[in-house]
Ligand SMILES: Cc1cc2nc3c(=O)[nH]c(=O)nc-3n(C[C@H](O)[C@H](O)[C@H](O)COP(=O)(O)OP(=O)(O)OC[C@H]3O[C@@H](n4cnc5c(N)ncnc54)[C@H](O)[C@@H]3O)c2cc1C
């Protein structure tokens with residue numbers, strides 16, 4: 001199959017690049033081995049302040065609602081962290097003391113939400129907390145087999161949020177704030193807003209253990225947008241090998257398509273970091289498994305780690321090497337049509353931000369680079385053989 | 394150090410990092426309170442089972458084997474294979490009579506075909522359904538696949554000379570469904586391939602791929618079928634033929650379940666076994682052409698069967714359908730229909746089966762297409778029964794649109 005650009009990895013970086021290229025009239029495919037880091041997303045886009053105009057446009061076309069303001073946000077264990085650009089699900093406060101009396105509500109049998117840690121943290125800020133549990137027959141299903149996770153609850157909440165609002169109104173005494181686990185708005189993203197309206201107190205959603213409900217929703221919205229723009233999303237498939245000639249990659253092989261190669265003029269590597277297997281390690285070395293790109297790393301394995309478990313771990317910052325335009329570097333030479341974006345860059349490009357900011361900034365940078373190159377080219381961009389053929393059949 | 398580098402675990406279960414991503418995508422976990430879900434039934438449970446088989450949980454039978462957990466897992470854990478392997482290894486209950494009957498698709502076909510009109514009439518009767526429900530736990534709300542009077546094999550055999558005349562040849566693994574229930578799909582495939590200058594041959598006596606046996610606790614019988622099929626596929630492959638199929642489940646079973654679950658080595662034939670949609674797409678890409686009717690018009694909504702998603706080949710069906718002038722194409726959202734072969738026929742699964750399929754049925758009803766396209770026969774039964782919309786294999790739509 002022929003494309004203009006093939007993107008390896010369907011996380012935030014790959015998806016933003018795919019959407020932007022489709023929007024510019026390019027024909028792309030995304031190959032993604034499994035789900036991605038958005039499933040652990042806190043809802044705050046690290047290292048981004050206000051969204052650029054093009055990001056705001058991309059999000060709004062995909063139905064992703066964001067807001068920003070420099071401030072702090074509540075973390076799952078009752079601490080606070082500086083935050084700016086965030087999904088609408090997340091509240092941003094000027095200071096950590098955002099209320100006086102707080103009602104923390106959890107669901108009976110749900111263990112992935114840390115109400116007592118939250119209470120402890122808020123009390124430190126001088127807020128008074130009361131914890132209550134709601135017992136809902138609608139959640140008995142999940143309780144019975146002990147696998148009660150955020151997403152299962154969220155599926156029920158899309159249907160029964162009104163009942164939950166009703167119960168909370170009954171529980172509410174003189175509290176000015178209600179904290180709920182972030183299990184609302186999985187398929188219907190209007191639910192968090194409607195819940196806020198239905199409860200006569202400020203409603204704050206606090207993070208749960210993964211999967212992250214707003215993250216899963218964001219992932220679904222991005223994918224839907226990408227497919228609506230005509231992109232080809234190959235979910236569950238793994239890029240295993242690239243075929244190159246004189247430093248130019250002409251196709252990649254994937255696990256599912258075996259001998260049916262994906263051909264393209266440009267390739268974007270967005271396979272994530274160690275966590276997503278964009279980088280892999282053995283006891284001696286960290287490598288990039290598809291192209292065997294260059295990675296700066298100390299020879300001595302002991303230097304990979306910080307012995308303080310909770311400290312900053314050097315290995316988390318390792319990433320593939322790139323040139324100014326984010327061309328991937330192999331054996332010291334920049335590959336002309338292969339770009340690297342997102343967390344596979346590690347900390348190698350601090351000027352592009354970190355976390356979601358790095359994913360988005362690097363994706364846009366590479367998209368611009370690709371569009372600039374095709375503009376200079378006289379050649380027609382590759383179109384899929386079959387689609388053009390069909391017209392003159 | 395060496396150990397860590399070179400050791401891999403069965404079905405990759407040690408790669409599990411407990412991220413719970415799979416639990417978000419399991420259709421059964423959403424609807425069945427008795428099912429522990431992919432993480433607990435798969436990698437978590439495996440650690441316990443390896444210590445002591447006592448920890449085997451019979452609730453694993455609720456797994457649809459839809460593989461959605463595997464498609465979602467970021468760590469490459471073969472979650473569904475772990476679950477199915479555990480069932481094969483630890484479930485010592487002999488299968489119920491009902492499960493044996495449901496599993497024996499080719500045997501039942503052989504028996505039923507000569508009496509097709511009678512069998513069809515009888516299985517349609519309310520009273521028969523009640524009896525089946527009562528005596529065999531086959532849900533009475535199900536409609537049964539019809540049996541066809543003449544098998545596809547006998548139809549194609551009578552045309553073998555004519556087919557042999559084509560310059561290029563393929564072999565066709567038609568499966569039980571095409572042979573006994575719906576020969577028209579096989580005929581449609583022959584029409585499309587012939588239009589591409591390709592003649593179609595039968596294999597030297599294929600057997601049921603065996604998936605229904607795997608699902609119903611008859612792995613040993615399934616392995617026998619697997620061995621037989623690998624042998625007859627091998628004969629075709631050694632004559633230089635590709636083998637095409639029209640069922641995504643048969644294909645996944647023969648390519649992946651044979652080695653992973655049944656430990657039958659299929660390496661000699663695996664790469665030659667293709668969905669017909671992929672074969673046709675590749676021919677067109679190499680320059681072959683198909684001529685379509687100018688007056689064809691159809692609003693098609695395409696449902697990717699779970700096993701085709703796992704194979705990663707839905708893209709071929711999608712592209713073929715989109716290429717037909719006059720087809721107004723919509724891709725349905727990725728959802729399981731809830732049928733999963735023989736699963737939905739069982740009385741204890743009926744409610745769950747319909748609940749799983751509900752989002753898909755709703756989307757179809759909202760779109761109101763002329764036809765739903767799908768490469769799986771059991772999805773077809775489920776969607777037709779639950780929505781009333783006709784379901785066609787993409788191959789049949791191609792055939793219908795040809796000049
Ligand atoms: C637990 C966790 C929590 C985080 N929380 C936040 C947060 O709250 N805010 C924030 O700003 N950032 C957060 N991050 C950082 C996060 O990595 C980035 O925000 C961003 O989502 C990374 O996107 P990505 O597309 O670069 O990589 P990923 O999201 O990791 O996506 C990579 C994708 O590539 C696929 N892949 C890998 N190898 C192959 C292959 N060979 N072929 C095909 N596909 C392949 C993977 O399966 C995966 O789907 C978090 C990271 C982690 C690990």
Ligand code: SF4
Pocket residue numbers: 408409410411412413414415416431432435436465466467468469470472
């Ligand atoms: S099986 Fe895969 S998706 Fe499920 S918890 Fe383990 S690593 Fe995560």
Ligand code: SF4
Pocket residue numbers: 418419420421422430431434455456457458459460461462463472473476
């Ligand atoms: S195969 Fe399907 S039903 Fe079975 S655990 Fe995986 S997702 Fe659930």
